[in-house]
Amino acid sequence: MDIERLKITGGIGKSGQADGVFEVEIKMGDVVSIVGPTGSGKTTLIDDIALFAFDNTPSRRKIFINGERLPPEASGDPARNPVAFITQHTNFLSDLPVFEFLKIHASVRSSADVLSAVEETVNFANQLTGEPLDPHNGMTELSGGQTRALLIADAVVIGNSPIILLDEIENAGIDRGRALELLKNYKKIFVFVTHDPGIALMSDFRIVMKNGTMTKLVHSDRAERAAAEEIRRLDEVVLRLRRLIRDGEKVEAGFLNCLPGARRCGGRP
Amino acid sequence: MKAVICAGPSTAGKTTVLRQAARRLIKAGMKPAYLKIDVQYASEDAIFASEFGIPAKKVFSGELCPDHCNVMVFSDAVAWAQECGASVLMLETAGLCLRCSPYVEGALGIAVLEATAGMNLPMKIGPMLTLADAAVITKIDLISQAEREVFRAGVMKAAPGIPVFESNALYGIGIDAVAARITAAPDIQGIDFKMRGSPPVGTCTVCVGRKETGWQKHFGVVRPLDNGIFYRGE
Known part of the structure; x- marks a missing residue:
């Protein structure tokens, strides 16, 4: 359609x-x-x-x-259905491994090349997640973020829905930020x-x-786009901060100097 | 009068689907009667009687297998519903053993499956799905759209060609189509009905009360762990 x-x-x-x-x-x-x-x-x-x-x-x-x-x-x-809807409450209930599930979904959606559609979906999802998902894992073993990333990737690539x-x-x-960038392609x-x-x-x-x-x-408008760019830099600070904490590092006052281009960040040289 | 036989695993949402359908059928001027067949406990008849004021009844299959009970009582049930002046008999059955079909020739067979029950459910429930005239998938709001599509494909593979209705029966979403399918069903003819499909050949000495374990202690249709089924007897 x-x-x-x-x-x-x-x-x-x-x-x-x-x-x-x-x-x-x-x-x-x-x-x-x-x-x-x-x-x-x-x-x-x-x-x-x-x-x-x-x-x-x-x-x-x-x-x-x-x-x-x-x-x-x-x-x-x-x-x-031309709409793919990714809701807030998304837990997978399926007992299948990710790879198997995507293969079936791609056949149901009559993808021309099932295996490459599955591969593209997994790659797309893994660009959105902190920890890449292993397609041999069960769907129910995925984390909340991985689940959501996979659903977005599935809707865009396999579902190929024109409205998301x-x-x-x-x-x-x-x-x-990465999600929006990828989606705009x-x-x-x-x-x-x-x-x-x-x-x-x-x-x-x-x-x-x-x-x-x-x-x-x-x-x-143009001014808002520029503001969006500033927000993106702010996001990067938060992401970097998150990464530090996730890596078990300490955070020090002055972390806002972590803006892209700053020399020192979170106490690290 | 039309007859609908609705079957599905426990907690699939059969009663909720039928309640929502009954509401729509009554609004369209039909007069439903409701019969529930269960093994040892059921209270759904009271729900239908109080919510809609329609004739409602329950039967406990007890010692009988519920699918067989359905076959045994069906002609009586048709007569009862006709006496009540019903224009559609809704029969809900537990359908437990997955080998017999709970459906009867001439009556509309509806299988109810819950979307949350696992992707392999359509392959597991045998004639309850494969011999149905329509399938209703419930609880679609609880799973992702991708899983809905895969689950639905499983249903369509197990029972090719039958309509599949997806619903969130609690809120009545998707039930209009189910009610329309019931309305479109032909009236039942006469008083003699035949069960759909063939019951399995399964009589063994467990059926008649022998409690020892081990196939060597039994007669009739038996099976060891690693070989197929065979007949043991004189």
């Missing part, structure tokens, strides 16, 4: 008030963030997209693909539910939620 654009038309929030933004149009290749405090309706909005709501969810919103309602056979058969929804990947302990629609300023500012635009409604669309 060739998807050119996805449109959300507004519905109502928790207490029945109308969405302030009546229409959101997302074009193929766009990266969009949904932002707002906890309980503001971010997950409900992403659920609406995942379900291709059409006046049949509590929000009464409608989702159009290329200007039309998605035919029910496309949403009924998950292998033909990600609910709070920043909580997964994966390298989100694939031409897809990415919708992030996020509390992460970096992800929000790197997006093309963000949907601001309040009290269950879409209240505002904010497009990122």
Whole structure:
């Protein structure tokens, strides 16, 4: 299915008030963030997209693909569903080794070359995780971060879904700067539910939620991109700090000097 | 009158699927009657009676295998539901031994499988799935989309060509299609029904009360650890 654009038309929030933004149009290749405090309706909005709501969810919103309602056979058969949704609670329950599972999934999704799709998926996942996962391990043996990394990689490479929804990947302990960079190599629609300023500012635009409604669309401009770059440097500091702690090192005051280019970092010459 | 036989492993969500389906069928003007067959304990009949005010009944198979019990009572159950003025009989069965089919010719057979039960479940449950007319996968909200797709592929491989409905039955998501499938089922004909598939040839002396272990102490259909099944007897 060739998807050119996805449109959300507004519905109502928790207490029945109308969405302030009546229409959101997302074009193929766009990266969009949904932002707002906890309980503001971010997950409900992403659920609406995942379900291709059409006046049949509590929000009464409608989702159009290329200007039309998605035919029910496309949403009924998950292998033909154009959306991959990576939710917050993702534990694998499958008792299969990673390699076997991915092989089956790639065949179900009729990948042309199953083995290379599996390899690409594992490589993609391992660029996001701190500790690389071994494809011979059982799915249930993976850590939370590895699981989430594998799900993202699977959705992008094997699922090859044109629309990818990600609910709070920043909580997964994966390298989100790297994730965003890698994801942008694939031409897809990415919708992030996020509390992460970096992800929000790197997006093309963000949907601001309040009290269950879409209240505002904010497009990122050049100044925000520059700010995003600064945040990325800040992230690097935090990542480096995390690495130090993970390696069992001591941290000293003044670690902020760890900005890229600094000579000394965390007490190390 | 239509008849639906719903089978599936314990805790798969059979009752929840049928409750959600019943709600939709009643809304569409149908009159369900509900019969639960279980081995030694069941309270679901009370749930259906109080929630929907429909005729509801339970049977304990006790000494009988639940699948066989289903076959034994089915004609009586049809007569009971007809007397109650029902337009659809919903029969829920534990279906435990995985060798017999719990389904009956002419009645709609629905297998219920929980998505959390492991990727090999579709291959493990035999005629309960392979002889069904439709499969409902429950608890899809508890697993990732990738696993859903692989699980569904397993179901479709075990029972090619039957519709597979994915549901989060607790919230009624995906049940509309199940109710539509029930509505589309033909009415049952007459009062004579046949069990689907063939029961296994399995009579041995354990069936008739001999408690010693070891195949050498038994007669009928027996098997040692390392060889196949054979018949031992005079």
